[in-house]
Amino acid sequence: MRSGIVIFCAALLGAAIPGTAPQRIPLAAQRSSPQDLEVSGDVPGIPPGGKRFVGYTDLSRLAQVTFTVKNDENFSDPVTLSGVSLDVIMAALGIDGATQLIAASADDGYEAHYTAEYRAAHHPFLVLRIGGQEPAKWPKGPNGENYGPWLISHPSFSPAFHVLAHKDEAQIPYGVIGLRFLNEAAVLKELRPPGAASAASPAMQGYRIALQNCLRCHREGDIGGTKSPFGWPQMALIAQGNPAAFGKYVVRPNSVNPEANMPANPDYDAATIAALTAYFRSFAPGEKP
Ligand code: HEC
Numbered sequence: 364m365r366s367g368i369v370i371f372c373a374a375l376l377g378a379a380i381p382g383t384a385p386q387r388i389p390l391a392a393q394r395s396s397p398q399d400l401e402v403s404g405d406v407p408g409i410p411p412g413g414k415r416f417v418g419y420t421d422l423s424r425l426a427q428v429t430f431t432v433k434n435d436e437n438f439s440d441p442v443t444l445s446g447v448s449l450d451v452i453m454a455a456l457g458i459d460g461a462t463q464l465i466a467a468s469a470d471d472g473y474e475a476h477y478t479a480e481y482r483a484a485h486h487p488f489l490v491l492r493i494g495g496q497e498p499a500k501w502p503k504g505p506n507g508e509n510y511g512p513w514l515i516s517h518p519s520f521s522p523a524f525h526v527l528a529h530k531d532e533a534q535i536p537y538g539v540i541g542l543r544f545l546n547e548a549a550v551l552k553e554l555r556p557p558g559a560a561s562a563a564s565p566a567m568q569g570y571r572i573a574l575q576n577c578l579r580c581h582r583e584g585d586i587g588g589t590k591s592p593f594g595w596p597q598m599a600l601i602a603q604g605n606p607a608a609f610g611k612y613v614v615r616p617n618s619v620n621p622e623a624n625m626p627a628n629p630d631y632d633a634a635t636i637a638a639l640t641a642y643f644r645s646f647a648p649g650e651k652p
Contacts, residue, residue, distance in 0.1 A: 388425065388455040390415035398498060398512050400489075401541030404466075407457040414541070419498070423491055425451050430518040437514065437535055439505045444516050445492040449482055452489060453544070464547035467515055467539045472589035473579055475515065475534040478547060484523040487534065489542075490514045504537065513539035527635040529572040534579075550586050554578070556645040565634075569642025572635065580625070591625065599646035602639075609643070610636040 390408055391399070392415060399416040402409065409415050429445040432438065453460040465477040477487055490513065493501045498511045514537035522531035554574060556566040580590035581598060593601075602609045608619065614631055616623035631639075644650055 387457060388417055388421050388452075390417060390456075392416075400513060401468075402456065402544075403541060404544035405458070405463065405546055406544050419491070422447055422452070422489070425455050427491070428488055428518070429492075430516075432516055432518070434520055435516050435535055436533070437504055437508075437510070437516070437537055443492075443494050444488075444490050445495070446488040446490040446516075448486060448488045449477060449515070449542075450486075452542070456544070458544055462547055464545045464550050466543040466545060466586065467513075467534075467536050468541050468543065468588075469536050469538040470540050471538060473536055473538070474586075474588040475536040475539075475579060476574065476586075477534060478551075478574075481523075481534070484531075485517045485520060485533070487515050487517055489539075490516055508537060510537045513537075515539060524571075526568050526571045527638055528630050528632045529576065529635060532575050534575070536579075545586065553584055553586065556642055558645065558651070560645070565638040565641040566645045567642075568635075569638035569640070572639060573642055576628070577639075595643070595646050598643045602643035603647035603650065606640045606644070609640055613639060 390402065390406075394401070394416045396418065398419045400419075400422065401414050402417055403414040406415070425447045427445050428448060429443065431441055432444050433441045435442070435444075449465055450460050453463065453465070460482070461479055463479070465482075467475045467477070469475075481487070490510070491497075493510065501510050504510060514535070516535055517533060520533040524531045551574075554570065556564075556570055560566045560570075577598075578587045580588040581594055582589055583595035587594070598609075601612075612619050612623075612625070613628055613636060615627050615629065616625040617627065
């Protein structure tokens with residue numbers, strides 16, 4: 364009788380194991396389709412500085428999630444999106460997700476960033492189907508944009524934190540070509556204000572904002588977007604040398620440069636701008652921490 368129960372439990376556990384033990388996803392050395400997802404960084408089996416490619420079919424064999432997404436700004440109407448959570452992709456690559464930050468790079472130099480904290484709060488997923496359709500049949504976005512090769516969305520996004528006038532912002536890139544897996548502690552150390560800033564200091568508040576906002580288009584070392592030609596060192600010099608122009612640019616780039624491509628931040632108030640200015644200024648030469 365007893366052993367019967369043990370066998371029965373083992374059968375139940377056995378049935379649960381395929382879901383919990385992640386299958387490893389094959390990595391190809393060469394791209395074989397424009398739809399292949401580029402994978403790089405700290406990934407078992409990828410040499411430092413190298414990259415590998417993962418196919419759509421292999422991603423579609425991982426556990427899929429499906430949501431009716433109602434508040435993704437890339438879609439004007441509610442839409443059914445299916446795909447694979449970024450955490451499932453990490454597990455399938457053999458990565459310890461708790462220590463990694465994911466950078467999703469788009470074809471236009473935009474880069475979105477997913478910390479472990481962000482992933483736990485918002486459950487971002489790589490979209491494989493829009494309205495049940497594969498990429499060849501995807502519609503264009505509200506402004507005529509191509510969503511593919513890849514985009515990232517969330518089941519439902521609500522801000523998990525506020526820093527001054529900055530609200531936790533959905534990281535929803537489209538045109539994504541690759542995912543980079545980076546050591547989160549090392550990335551955050553590079554971006555933290557140099558010196559010993561206390562957690563409540565304006566520079567630390569600016570850091571949290573810059574990490575979610577500015578880093579998508581501006582670069583520091585090998586992290587961040589390249590949409591803007593100005594990286595952290597240039598922004599530090601502007602914040603130090605001309606804080607008024609810096610603040611004006613952040614709130615309303617068009618008021619300074621009519622041709623500006625940078626999006627405006629009309630909700631950022633004086634304290635928020637002061638925090639961003641203090642943060643970038645802390646990277647300028649001669650600044651005391
Ligand atoms: C979506 C992309 C994007 C984001 C996000 C972004 N920027 Fe920019 N930024 C640009 C681009 C592109 C330029 C180059 C000039 C232009 O086209 O506006 C630029 C230029 C600048 C400049 C230089 C202005 C000059 O010419 O002197 C400053 C300062 C700046 N950004 C600050 C920031 C700060 C601070 C943040 C975060 C709060 C931020 N940017 C977020 C795209 C972005």
